[in-house]
Amino acid sequence: MSAEQSSAPHRAPDRARGRKRTAPASGLPSRIGRIIASVVAVLCLVVTGIGWSLFNGLNSDLSSAGGLDVGDGGLDGAVDILLVGTDNRTDAQGNPLSPEELAMIRTGEEEGENTDTILLVRIPEDGSSATAVSIPRDVYVETSSVGPSKINGVYSAYKDASLAKAMESSSDGSLTEEDHREAIQQGRNGLIGAVEDLTGVRADHYAEIGLLGFVLMTDAVGGVPVCLNEDVNEPLSGANFHAGVQTISGSDALSFVRQRHNLPAGDLDRIVRQQAFMSQLVKQILSAGTLTDPTKLTNLVDAARRSFTIDENWDFVDFALKLKDISGGNVRFETIPVTSIDSYTEWGESIVTADPEQVSEFVAGFASGKDDDGTAEAPAGEAESPTTPPGVEPESVTVTVVNTTAIDGLAGRVSGSLSELGFVQGDLLTDPAAAYTSHVAAPSAGDAAAFAVADALGGLPVQVDPAIPQGSVRVVLAEDYSGPAGEASAVESASPETTTYAPLPPSIAERPTFDAGGTDVPCVN
Incomplete structure (x- = not known):
């Protein structure tokens, strides 16, 4: 039996749960944060229909994108808008930002x-x-043309593939403006398709937002109130705030929604920051102090003109007018359910995993087809359970065991128990930060070997981790582990009729929700 190693070689040091990390490549955190901030801003335009008297001519002023795969005719009972943030150094009309705007x-x-x-x-x-x-x-998705990817990389992957194809067919090895326009269209459509595959929702409209609008919108309403549970001083994002309620604007507001380092749940807690901010910004926009102030309304509409690109079939003015009576309490902010925040690809890239069936069921609840208790109507027909696979051959399954506890030799003892059942012993690893709960990780849903191992260890939950090679599984032992246990017969009786996932701790699984009603300012990390 080999000695347990001190760390997992397939795991990168940058964890998703807010532990201290090495600084990433220069410019990356700020770029991501600015994209986030831009989406925050234009979302508020979309869901409030502000300044209706000023929208005359706005349709013709907004930049538009053609050839997009959007629109299902409202068959799912809702109008669905995909809002995407991009890191452009130009405005929506292609004009470079001034040095002052770049500094801002x-x-x-x-x-x-x-x-x-x-x-x-x-x-x-x-x-x-x-x-x-x-x-x-960081949600990991499968795509039809460019393979598995973090969802934030789908746009660029499709765009790059289109440019590469154009280059191959070019007679002189150069690219035309038409090639670039086609590549951007392919990038947008690739992302639209990935979101549909993940959520089960075909977007009716598409909105793409640049960087400048966030600062302009926040300043236009005179700042936004936020509340923090503790003092914050995080240099990577520039977030430097005291605890409690405060009003922030401009670049400071951008830093507030950018921070993810030193937050307990990393990017998921950054989403909480964004949603808390958005709820207050919508509340500010809906307030009489904004809606009756011509200067604020003009500045808000100007921000939309400079940073907002929409699909060419979207009559934005008509859409805004339909929403003019919406109340703040009916503007909600949610996050899709995830199955893990600490998985890794085979290249050591940190990813978040999500089950499309869970996500689709969750998202369906926000269309108009709800029953009296507020839950979504059941979809027509029930999904068939996977066919029970033939008996697992343990000698064909390699099992890596990761000990996250302070119990010396636990991985070795569990591995030995599985070896007695015929499973091939893989690496024995020690990684205190690997997981919160014990589970068996498999390369795909319904993996019979994973369920066999799980049953042999007393019925551990199974989760999907695409980074695991086929023919292998990974056992993660946390403080809640009470085995090893199981009989050899478990290998024959394993039946992955349904995929279960290792439960996330409440602090991760139970994401807070926000709306734009009331007078309170929610406090967040």
């Missing part, structure tokens, strides 16, 4: 193409409410 948004020279903020806004057809559902940027 605290940007650098490096261009970026990841879409690090993705929101699906669901509005029932009667316009009575709006729910903005955040999709974490």
